[in-house]
Amino acid sequence: xxxxxxxxxxxxxxxxxxxxxxxxxxxxxxxxxxxxxxxxxxxxxxxxxxxxxxxxxxxxxxxxxxxxxxxxxxxxxxxxxxxxxxxxxxxxxxxxxxxxxxxxxxxxxxxxxxxxxxxxxxxxxxxxxxxxxxxxxxxxxxxxxxxxxxxxxxxxxxxxxxxxxxxxxxxxxxxxxxxxxxxxxxxxxxxxxxxxxxxxxxxxxxxxxxxxxxxxxxxxxxxxxxxxxxxxxxxxxxxxxxxxxxxxxxxxxxxxxxxxxxxxxxxxxxxxxxxxxxxxxxxxxxxxxxxxxxxxxxxxxxxxxxxxxxxxxxxx
Amino acid sequence: xxxxxxxxxxxxxxxxxxxxxxxxxxxxxxxxxxxxxxxxxxxxxxxxxxxxxxxxxxxxxxxxxxxxxxxxxxxxxxxxxxxxxxxxxxxxxxxxxxxxxxxxxxxxxxxxxxxxxxxxxxxxxxxxxxxxxxxxxxxxxxxxxxxxxxxxxxxxxxxxxxxxxxxxxxxxxxxxxxxxxxxxxxxxxxxxxxxxxxxxxxxxxxxxxxxxxxxxxxxxxxxxxxxxxxxxxxxxxxxxxxxxxxxxxxxxxxxxxxxxxxxxxxxxxxxxxxxxxxxxxxxxxxxxxxxxxxxxxxxxxxxxxxxxxxxxxxxxxxxxxxxxxxxxxxxxxxxxxxxxxxxxxxxxxxxxxxxxxxxxxxxxxxxxxxxxxx
Numbered sequence: 001x002x003x004x005x006x007x008x009x010x011x012x013x014x015x016x017x018x019x020x021x022x023x024x025x026x027x028x029x030x031x032x033x034x035x036x037x038x039x040x041x042x043x044x045x046x047x048x049x050x051x052x053x054x055x056x057x058x059x060x061x062x063x064x065x066x067x068x069x070x071x072x073x074x075x076x077x078x079x080x081x082x083x084x085x086x087x088x089x090x091x092x093x094x095x096x097x098x099x100x101x102x103x104x105x106x107x108x109x110x111x112x113x114x115x116x117x118x119x120x121x122x123x124x125x126x127x128x129x130x131x132x133x134x135x136x137x138x139x140x141x142x143x144x145x146x147x148x149x150x151x152x153x154x155x156x157x158x159x160x161x162x163x164x165x166x167x168x169x170x171x172x173x174x175x176x177x178x179x180x181x182x183x184x185x186x187x188x189x190x191x192x193x194x195x196x197x198x199x200x201x202x203x204x205x206x207x208x209x210x211x212x213x214x215x216x217x218x219x220x221x222x223x224x225x226x227x228x229x230x231x232x233x234x235x236x237x238x239x240x241x242x243x244x245x246x247x248x249x250x251x252x253x254x255x256x257x258x259x260x261x262x263x264x265x266x267x268x269x270x271x272x273x274x275x276x277x278x279x280x281x282x283x284x285x286x287x288x289x290x291x292x293x294x295x296x297x298x299x300x301x302x303x304x305x306x307x308x309x310x311x312x313x314x315x316x
Numbered sequence: 317x318x319x320x321x322x323x324x325x326x327x328x329x330x331x332x333x334x335x336x337x338x339x340x341x342x343x344x345x346x347x348x349x350x351x352x353x354x355x356x357x358x359x360x361x362x363x364x365x366x367x368x369x370x371x372x373x374x375x376x377x378x379x380x381x382x383x384x385x386x387x388x389x390x391x392x393x394x395x396x397x398x399x400x401x402x403x404x405x406x407x408x409x410x411x412x413x414x415x416x417x418x419x420x421x422x423x424x425x426x427x428x429x430x431x432x433x434x435x436x437x438x439x440x441x442x443x444x445x446x447x448x449x450x451x452x453x454x455x456x457x458x459x460x461x462x463x464x465x466x467x468x469x470x471x472x473x474x475x476x477x478x479x480x481x482x483x484x485x486x487x488x489x490x491x492x493x494x495x496x497x498x499x500x501x502x503x504x505x506x507x508x509x510x511x512x513x514x515x516x517x518x519x520x521x522x523x524x525x526x527x528x529x530x531x532x533x534x535x536x537x538x539x540x541x542x543x544x545x546x547x548x549x550x551x552x553x554x555x556x557x558x559x560x561x562x563x564x565x566x567x568x569x570x571x572x573x574x575x576x577x578x579x580x581x582x583x584x585x586x587x588x589x590x591x592x593x594x595x596x597x598x599x600x601x602x603x604x605x606x607x608x609x610x611x612x613x614x615x616x617x618x619x620x621x622x623x624x625x626x627x628x629x630x631x632x633x634x635x636x637x638x639x640x641x642x643x644x645x646x647x648x649x650x651x652x653x654x655x656x657x658x659x660x661x662x663x664x665x666x667x668x669x670x671x672x673x674x675x676x677x678x679x680x681x682x683x684x685x686x687x688x689x690x
Binding site: 012050051053069071090 | 319320323326327328330331513516519520521523524525526527528529530531686687688689690
């Protein structure tokens with residue numbers, strides 16, 4: 001086990017940030033911590049890194065208690081924080097070299113590692129630039145390079161794609177997968193469920209300082225009653241159709257807006273076929289048809305009664 | 317450790333705002349002080365008082381008076397003329413006053429002032445001396461034998477300006493020493509910067525640094541070392557500028573001056589680390605505190621008003637010992653002025669006490685490696 005957290009409790013002036021939070025991260029996986037802002041993800045990471053004091057619980061990394069002076073453990077960790085943590089007075093190369101030098105004293109070896117990191121995040125053209133000359137996406141990539149240049153075996157990324165353009169986001173996610181392929185265990189926190197779904201092998205969904213669901217994305221989706229969401233374009237709509245659609249087996253909800261009929265199903269076989277058969281039987285013409293499997297948002301919605309997506313929109 | 321030191325020094329040197337306030341601003345102030353004080357020095361130089369003496373028979377009958385005037389050549393610039401011309405010169409402000417004889421010397425001035433008072437004091441002294449000699453001649457003519465007249469008419473100054481040290485007292489140099497004290501205290505900005513870059517609860521960079529496998533004490537030592545190096549460069553630059561450009565006299569005790577620079581620089585840096593580590597206000601507030609306290613301490617050590625240092629020393633001496641800026645100013649002044657090093661080492665010792673206090677509080681605050689919140 002790379003990380004083992006048991007019953008972690010952290011309070012801020014009476015407000016409970018982590019409520020008996022437990023977690024296990026296995027070697028070689030990309031472990032996702034998904035939750036809305038304020039759910040306790042960053043607090044959990046800061047406690048794991050021994051930056052924050054906590055009220056109760058135990059934290060082990062690589063089988064040993066994590067403490068501020070556990071330098072042997074820290075040597076194997078790479079951290080990419082939510083906020084860009086760079087020195088404005090140092091160039092791209094110097095920033096990476098400075099942070100890498102805190103782990104790797106050998107100058108020759110360090111030089112190679114810094115060059116590799118610059119190539120990895122594709123910042124070669126910008127190596128002599130000061131951070132203030134870089135775009136938000138390039139800054140995030142530099143932030144990542146500073147955290148991974150020393151080739152850690154455990155990489156913790158805390159919301160690394162916040163305020164990043166789609167192109168940089170894609171590069172960052174591809175990079176994380178590559179780091180994992182090269183042997184690193186990755187802990188990835190985000191409130192973007194699409195990212196977590198795309199790269200994580202196991203996911204813990206957090207809310208109010210607790211892990212409310214844990215498993216692979218398929219296991220998580222298997223935990224809920226919701227099935228697919230079907231969207232069908234309909235042009236000759238009459239109000240009694242909606243009532244009849246709602247009475248079709250396995251349909252949980254059905255709505256009609258802007259020529260689109262949106263139906264949510266519970267789990268069942270051939271749900272889409274049954275709905276289409278009904279529409280054909282009523283000789284209703286259909287346009288485009290989409291069928292989407294349940295998402296992690298559906299998982300969060302069903303467990304908490306709140307939309308994870310709404311949280312994400314609210315903070316951007 | 318050298319790696320951290322090198323990069324921290326780079327960060328400090330490349331911080332343009334820091335370089336302006338710590339290096340350029342005191343130099344600009346020194347130039348302004350020099351412009352202001354060169355005029356002040358000129359105004360302090362005594363200029364002969366221009367007077368007129370109206371010529372008439374009575375004056376010619378009193379050669380002792382002309383002799384008395386000639387005995388103080390540095391005091392008066394005398395024009396001998398007619399009473400009418402003297403009146404005209406006075407009217408046109410060409411002279412401060414004139415003397416004419418009409419049954420004894422009479423003084424005419426247009427307005428009161430220091431020059432007029434000196435002129436009157438001289439005339440009163442002359443009249444009193446004349447009257448004393450007349451009385452002695454009446455009562456005891458024999459006493460005039462043996463040089464009594466010379467003794468009575470000799471104008472002695474019984475008060476003499478003496479120096480406690482090797483140099484003449486000079487209030488102007490104190491302004492520049494106080495300016496160095498201010499520049500030393502401005503070293504607190506680099507101390508503040510270093511603590512901010514080290515503390516996980518003060519900066520994102522600090523948080524990142526705290527999860528690396530580097531011992532915190534080594535990190536602190538390398539960072540403060542970088543700040544002190546920069547501050548030493550700043551203070552050396554100031555002193556060279558003051559010595560070679562402004563021509564301020566620092567005496568010629570290079571070892572002691574270097575010691576004062578080192579101790580003062582460390583005091584400034586550790587003052588910044590102290591302020592930064594004992595409160596969790598924003599960086600802007602901390603900079604405000606540092607600027608405000610540095611200016612107040614510099615003012616109390618005589619930077620804007622030279623008498624302030626002496627007012628504090630005479631009315632509230634304890635405040636002088638509590639004020640690091642005053643101790644720095646006084647350390648440089650004592651090297652310039654005193655023959656012995658007792659006062660210099662008293663100041664240096666007290667500054668070392670401050671360094672120990674600021675350093676200990678900083679270390680105790682920074683060594684904490686886990687934070688309640690970030």
